[in-house]
Amino acid sequence: MNIFSRYLIRHLFIGYFAAALLLVPLFTLFDFISELEDVSASYSWLQALLVVIYLVPRCLVNLSPFIALLGGIVGLGNMSKNMELTAIRCAGFSTFRVAIVVLISGVMFTASLAIIDEWIASPLQQQAQIRKDTALAESEESDPNSKTIWGQQGDEFVRIDHLDKQGQPQGVEVFDYNADLTLKNYLYAQSATYGENHTWTLHNVKHTQWQGDRQVTTQQPSMLWASIFNSDNLKQLQLTSESYSIPQLKNYIHYLKSTAQPSMEYRSALWQKLGRPILVLAMVLLIIPFTFVNGRDTGMGNRLSLGVIVGLVTYIIYQICINLGLIFSITPLIAVIVPPVVMLIASVVLVYRFNERK
Template sequence: MNIFSRYLMRNIFIGFAAAAGLLIPLFTTFNLVNELDDVSAGGYHWTQAILIVLMTLPRTLIDLGPFIALLGGIVGLGQLSKSMELTAIRTTGFSIFRIAMVALCTGLILTVSLGVVDEWFASPLQQYALQMKNAATALDGSNESQGNILWARSGNEFVTVKALDDHNQPVGIEVFYYRPDRSLASYVYASHATVLDGNMWTLNHVSEKNWVNGKEIVEVKESLKWQSIFTGMTLEELTMPSDSFSIKQLNQYIVYLKNTGQPSIEFNMALWQKIGRGILTLAMILLAIPFTFTAPRSPGLGSRLAIGVIVGLLTYISYQIVVNVGLLFRLNVEMVTITPPAFLLIIALILIYQFDRRS
């Protein structure tokens, strides 16, 4: 790598920093406004809302990765173009294609860095923030819909948990046992449970119904031991949204869903979207090249940035529509999540090739 390549990479990284410095405070403000809507007098306080927004800053950075790549590339290369430094570099034999490859290497470093942040920082912090929020909202007696509903299946046994309390203990447990002919053999309801070691639960305030020869037998018990079928992951993890999981957790969750007979397409989508987002980031940094060389002597960097914001926003919305349509119609996960970013990457390479030939 020669001095010109290092100089180009340094300026592109400066562009990334400038784009992040512009976008992250803006979107963080939006996130704070959303969190303040959930603030209540008896549970979730505004100080906790601010702390949770700060803890989810790495997740915001990950989500804005493609935007940062596009706008950062426009800023970094645009400044060099405006000052004629890019023209001077090209006179030394640097082609547009070679400049694009330097930008691609810079984007690859950004993509890998964001992947590391996602796996080891953004996911744990976001999950901890969500658990903190759930614990805070659990203190508010007016909140009747805290937590997520959990389902699991093992053979002919089906279980649902209504919510988790502020100590992450299950509340509102229902256990259904079915016969091979799909008729209901027994039903157990417990108001709450205590999770013990070895996936053993103590169900408390239990009402058990059994059907024998067409007759219903009802028993009320103070407690009942039950072997949980929620295995492989903690209950707190099972209540987390798919976008908060690391790659390792997503793989574990997909295995758990398959073992318990539940659909796993949403979490497969989330897993492959991480790869798709990386490809999209590389495509965006390459799209900055046509923005730079369309009118290299034009001083209107602001207009290029405005167009870049529009292109980035339309790309993000289009990608989310494609992913949600694929989820709705249960289309092939890899095709839905990888094809649009790969198609955009090919378009960017074609545009660069055409600009390189013209020069």
């Protein structure tokens, strides 16, 4: 890598840093305002502020496509304004070679974001959500029904009303069906405690059985039950899918499939780990058509403004595609990967045509 390449990459990363300093605090402020709606006696505004601080790396990762385009426009746009890009081209750098260097900077930016996502953003987001859920669980105003958990294994369906602040299941219902979909057994336990090998102890149990036309109901102070859940599964179910790391997503998707439970949301989150970097590279390549212009061109400011709009619209459209994929159960490969790939191909075509004109 020669001195010109290093010079370009340095200016690009300065632009990425400047864009992050502009966008991340702005969106973090919006997140903090949203968190204030949940502030109560048990969840103070200081706790809300701490939660938002924990979410800063996640905000950086989510905004990375927009940061890539806006930062690249800032970095190369400043060089174009100072006629430095013209000087670099006069030194033998074609527009295509500049695009290659820009793409290399995008790969470096994407790699650093992947590290942040996997080892910083995901653990901190999980800690933030656990802190918030723990605080809200102590509030008398909290709605426990919002934390209902469902599970299925074969003909057995399980509903857990909520977890208490110690993470123990409360309000456990077990529905066991016959092959003809008639109810065979019904269990209701006021609470449960975890045991070894997926064995739970149910407390204050009401057990109803149907034997032909007979219905037999018994009350027991406690009983053992072979649960389809374990404590880790329940903790994970309380977390948002985007907070999972790649190994957590793979393991949990395998668990959901093995128990015949829907896994669309988590498969979509896994594919986003690949789709977002592709979109970042597409945005990076779009820097060339928006900034590689004559520095004295009076339309340069308009081009930069258009680049910002394109970045924002692309970011919004990608989020819409992801949500539409979940709503209509579209295969995650199509809903999450195809839009960034199409954008990347369009960016490559634009760079090629721009290089031919120059």
